[in-house]
Structures are given as C-alpha cells and as structure tokens.
Amino acid sequence: MGRLDNKVAVITGAAGGMGASHAELFIEEGAKVVVADFNAEAGEEFAEQLGENAAFVKIDVSSEDDWKNLVTKTEELFGPINILVNNAGITNYESVQDIDYETYQKMMKINADSVLLGMKYVHPSMKKGDTGSIVNVSSLAGMFSLPNLAAYTSSKFAVRGLTKSAVLDFGKDNIRVNAIFPGVIRTAITEQEDTKKAIAEMVNKIPLQRIAEPKEISNLVLFFASDESSYISGAEVVIDGGLTVSYG
Ligand SMILES: NC(=O)C1=CN([C@@H]2O[C@H](COP(=O)(O)OP(=O)(O)OC[C@H]3O[C@@H](n4cnc5c(N)ncnc54)[C@H](O)[C@@H]3O)[C@@H](O)[C@H]2O)C=CC1
Numbered sequence: 001m002g003r004l005d006n007k008v009a010v011i012t013g014a015a016g017g018m019g020a021s022h023a024e025l026f027i028e029e030g031a032k033v034v035v036a037d038f039n040a041e042a043g044e045e046f047a048e049q050l051g052e053n054a055a056f057v058k059i060d061v062s063s064e065d066d067w068k069n070l071v072t073k074t075e076e077l078f079g080p081i082n083i084l085v086n087n088a089g090i091t092n093y094e095s096v097q098d099i100d101y102e103t104y105q106k107m108m109k110i111n112a113d114s115v116l117l118g119m120k121y122v123h124p125s126m127k128k129g130d131t132g133s134i135v136n137v138s139s140l141a142g143m144f145s146l147p148n149l150a151a152y153t154s155s156k157f158a159v160r161g162l163t164k165s166a167v168l169d170f171g172k173d174n175i176r177v178n179a180i181f182p183g184v185i186r187t188a189i190t191e192q193e194d195t196k197k198a199i200a201e202m203v204n205k206i207p208l209q210r211i212a213e214p215k216e217i218s219n220l221v222l223f224f225a226s227d228e229s230s231y232i233s234g235a236e237v238v239i240d241g242g243l244t245v246s247y248g
C-alpha cells in the first residue's frame with residue numbers, strides 16, 4: 001500500500017527541481033499527480049516518464065485564468081483534488097535600493113500571489129472530498145532575511161502569512177495547511193552562476209556541512225501530504241541542516 005493511495009495531487013513547478021522530486025515520490029506512493037508548470041516542453045516529457053498516473057497541465061501560477069483551467073483539467077483527468085503543493089518559485093538577488101519596482105512586482109506575483117490563487121481556486125475542489133492537504137513552500141528567507149534578497153524575502157514572508165490565514169479559513173472543511181522553509185537545496189536555483197558565491201558562503205555555515213538533495217525535502221512534503229499528518233495544520237518546518245540555529 002502506498003502512503004498516497006487514492007489521492008489526487010497538484011504540484012506546481014514540477015517540471016524540474018524540487019517539484020519534480022516531489023512528483024516522483026508521490027507517484028511511487030500511489031498518488032495521481034498533475035505536473036503543473038509553465039515550462040511545457042520539460043513538463044510534458046517528465047509527466048510522460050512518470051507514466052499513466054501523471055499528466056502535465058500548463059500554468060503560469062500568477063494567472064487567475066490558468067488556475068481555473070488547471071482545476072477543471074485536473075478534475076476531468078483524475079477527479080477532485082486532495083493535495084496541493086504550492087512549490088513554483090523564482091529568485092532575484094537585488095537589494096532594496098537596487099531592485100526596480102516591476103521586478104519586485106513580478107516576484108511577488110509568482111512567489112506569493114500564486115499561493116493565494118492556488119489555495120482559493122483549489123479549495124472548492126478539495127471540499128468535495130473528506131479531507132485535503134496544502135503544502136506551501138516558503139524558504140529560509142521566509143523566516144530571516146539575507147543580503148540582496150529584498151523581493152524574494154518579501155514574497156516568502158507573504159507565503160508564511162497566507163498559510164496562517166488559510167489554516168484558519170479552511171480548518172472547518174478539514175483542509176490542513178502547512179508551510180515548509182527549505183535552506184539550500186541542489187536545484188537550478190542554487191546552481192545559477194550569479195548566486196554560486198553566496199550559496200557557497202551559506203553552505204559553509206550549515207552544521208551538517210552540505211547542501212541538501214531534493215529528495216530530502218520531498219520526504220517532508222510527503223509526510224504533510226499524507227494522512228500521517230492528519231492533526232497537523234499551521235506547522236512551519238525549517239529544513240536546513242541546522243543553518244538557522246545561528247540566525248536565531
Ligand atoms: N533551491 C533552494 O535552495 C530553495 C528553493 N526554495 C523554493 O523552493 C521552490 C522550488 O525551487 P527549486 O526547485 O529550487 O527551483 P527550480 O528553478 O529548480 O524549479 C522551479 C520550477 O518552477 C517553474 N516555474 C517558475 N515560474 C513559474 C510560473 N510562473 N508558473 C509555473 N511554473 C513556474 C519552473 O519552470 C521550474 O520548473 C521555490 O518556491 C523556491 O523559492 C526555497 C528555499 C531554498
């Protein structure tokens with residue numbers, strides 16, 4: 001028996017990075033998975049690799065119309081949604097004084113507004129089942145700021161706030177909402193040329209002395225997605241190899 005048997009899951013940003021790792025694990029555990037991403041080429045290929053229990057649906061997570069379409073398509077393919085992982089996100093390494101307003105707004109739309117839209121439009125579908133689970137992906141930068149991360153930090157603090165609001169608003173529908181706060185994980189985001197130096201400096205400070213692999217985050221997401229966490233809502237779990245001990 002899988003830990004997600006009979007569950008329908010939507011994972012945003014699942015064409016690559018951590019989202020793809022979550023999708024693989026969810027499929028192994030018996031879920032039906034919608035790989036939701038705006039990278040259609042990678043997303044389609046990946047969903048095909050995952051097999052008949054996966055499908056790709058194109059979405060720009062900052063578009064209201066795309067969310068409506070995603071919910072309709074998911075229900076047509078697999079039925080009502082039980083699990084939503086709001087994972088898609090982008091980074092920007094600029095300071096408060098240097099960032100231009102347009103870039104700031106784009107970051108907020110993709111990283112934060114997307115979480116509001118996802119929860120808002122998936123909620124009616126989740127209510128059709130007995131229970132639901134939403135996992136919102138913040139970051140260490142949703143707990144503490146780091147230099148030159150003005151927009152990213154704002155957006156990830158917003159994810160934390162939106163999670164708290166949804167815990168209160170969705171509890172009566174037996175929908176649980178939790179947030180995770182990853183540290184430094186090996187994906188395209190941390191491999192970018194312009195960020196390598198900053199990332200290396202962070203990794204030096206990690207008590208476990210290494211970067212994390214995506215699968216290590218997927219194990220936590222799986223726990224929140226499954227019924228094993230049936231009485232957990234509003235949890236905020238930092239998963240960072242101990243890095244934030246020295247921030248607190
Ligand atoms: N990699 C890291 O060290 C950390 C990452 N995070 C967060 O984890 C989440 C996943 O990050 P990674 O896997 O590292 O990133 P990634 O860059 O490897 O993957 C992100 C995925 O999101 C998709 N995406 C980007 N914008 C989109 C949009 N507007 N609509 C739909 N899909 C979109 C991309 O196509 C890509 O498939 C993000 O929210 C990120 O902020 C948080 C803490 C640390």
Ligand SMILES: CC(=O)C(C)=O
Binds near residue numbers: 182189
């Ligand atoms: C990319 C990110 O969220 C970091 C390094 O905190």
